[in-house]
Amino acid sequence: MTQTLSTLGSDAPDASALSEAQLLDVYRTMRSIRAFEDRVHEEFATGEIPGFVHLYAGEEASATGVCAHLDQDRDTIASTHRGHGHCIAKGVDIKPMMAEIFGKTTGSCRGKGGSMHIADLSKGMLGANGIVGGGPPLICGTALAAKIKGDGGVGVAFFGDGASNQGTTMEALNLASVWDLPAFFVAENNGYGEAAASTWSVSADNIADRAAGFGMPGVIVDGFDFFAVYEAAGEAIRRAREGGGPSLLEVKFTRYYGHFEGDQQTYRGKDEVRNARENLDCIKRFRQGVTESGRLTDAQLDEVDAQVAQLIEEAVTEAKAAPVPGPKDLLTDVYVKY
């Protein structure tokens, strides 16, 4: 069963041109991310998941709308603390992801990375990153590699509003422009860097406003609207592929859970999340849009929901049953050779 979004190709930035199969893929990806995160939220509460977990629920349209334009082989993404959604949208398999979060040998990183470091380089996914602002410089490198190889690949750095204030991000934006790289910077402004409001921590009105200072286009989109993200990302990625240089996209939305699991979120307004879930939600909105326009039926979408639910159930069951790494695993995988 397909569990993630297959590539839609970079020549389809017009959302109305998406085929029925592509729309179903988009929906499956967003639903997979939501179901994955909701389930991790539940499992974390039971105490079975170790460590720090940061959930992406509410932000699905961003990873999905951007990665819909990316190939697994030539295009790369760097992610954030909140990386599960980016992984799923880039095609990382869900079962090893869940096993990784449980710290099992069957995990994407054999249980050595965990939620904050899930990666699959074979799919061009350079990892969730435990360092705020860790990813953007790396993407300058993957974009440089694509440029030197001439394979048309694009490097995409997802980063949050918190990382938008880091020097590494500023350096990467500047370097990408100076080297004219096929890079795309996606600032996911979910309103909070940890517990601090981005309206306080970001000195500009918008993160996208900073693009002008680095000589690149800066665009703002409604992050609850898949089609808006899809079209804006498509234009930036096409420009990068064609040698037109880097762009910055600011995706504005909010997250449904705390900074980390266990966060009591006392810094948030009382009805903020409830309002977003009820009135802004990207999956609801997508569903309403495609059914009202007659492009997909509720039955088709319900079938995806059921398939995703089953996949997540299997992923959790298998992750729980999988073995934990043992002493022999402690010392492997550190040097290629010594």
Place this chain on the structure above:
Amino acid sequence: MATRKISYREAINEALTQEMERDSSVIIMGEDVAGGAGGQGEDDAWGGVLGVTKGLYGKFPGRVLDTPITESGYIGAAVGAATRGLRPVAELMFIDFAGVCLDQIMNQAAKFRYMFGGKAVTPVTIRAMYGGGLRAAAQHSQALYPLFTHLPGLKVVVPSSPYEVKGLLAQSIRDDDPVIFFEHKAMYDVTGEVPQESYTIPFGEANVVREGDDVTVVAIGRMVSVAEEAAKELEGSGISIEIIDPRTLSPLDLDTILESVENTGRLVVVDEASPRCNIATDISAQVVSEAFGDLKAPVKMVSPPHVPVPFAGSLEDLYIPSAQDIVNAVKTVTEWSK
């Protein structure tokens, strides 16, 4: 192999040239590695701040990349490019500048392989100048290799002569792990016999620079030549020292050191790095732990005092370990009695 006398600087340039000829995935990046980007004069006016990469820009079009002064940006880019099939050699100019880009080395490059379950290779080489002697003061003179030796996932190379620097740099570039390559800035004009042909020196194999029976002297980087001076003076006093150059601090060839200590029963370690938690303390601890029964005297460490590197020549000369310091330490261990 026929040899001829060339400088440490020329040996590095030759290794870079030969590796770039051998493998088109090798690229160079750094501040002014071509030197003169965007100006009115020569495109490769500098060839690196001390002229080490001079001439490469013209020989390898598109593969010698000047960067803005943006260490996080381009060290991160080198790391990212390494995950995508290139073999970048990034010049950090002065290792002291690791202070502004340590995250990309410590939390990204060093961790990828283990954190991603063995599924990543990051063949990046970071070249940097280290060490005192040029009156470059506190922020341009440090010997920071202990900092990197402390980090699993990195390999740390400290070449002691023109012959060593050429073979070890070629090996670093071919190695699939991230390598921090320490060039002593006071050695660029030191000459020595170096083969014209390309060759590599394997990591983790210490070099017995001089055989001797009375005291084992382990010396790092430029301290090898200082120990050789001391050896000549000690010869006059009838004391024969065995000088060991570890070549690589990670991996460290402890066996060669232990074999020597088994014969001599006495150990002096000479290290230009600050005295706390440096390589001298590390090697001393390991030898005492592994070979206490072989020791006829306490281990002595010759390191600078625990202060920043001073500017004034009168002070810096006192700071850097001298041949006389080594002579004194050797005499202390040979004359020691309970």
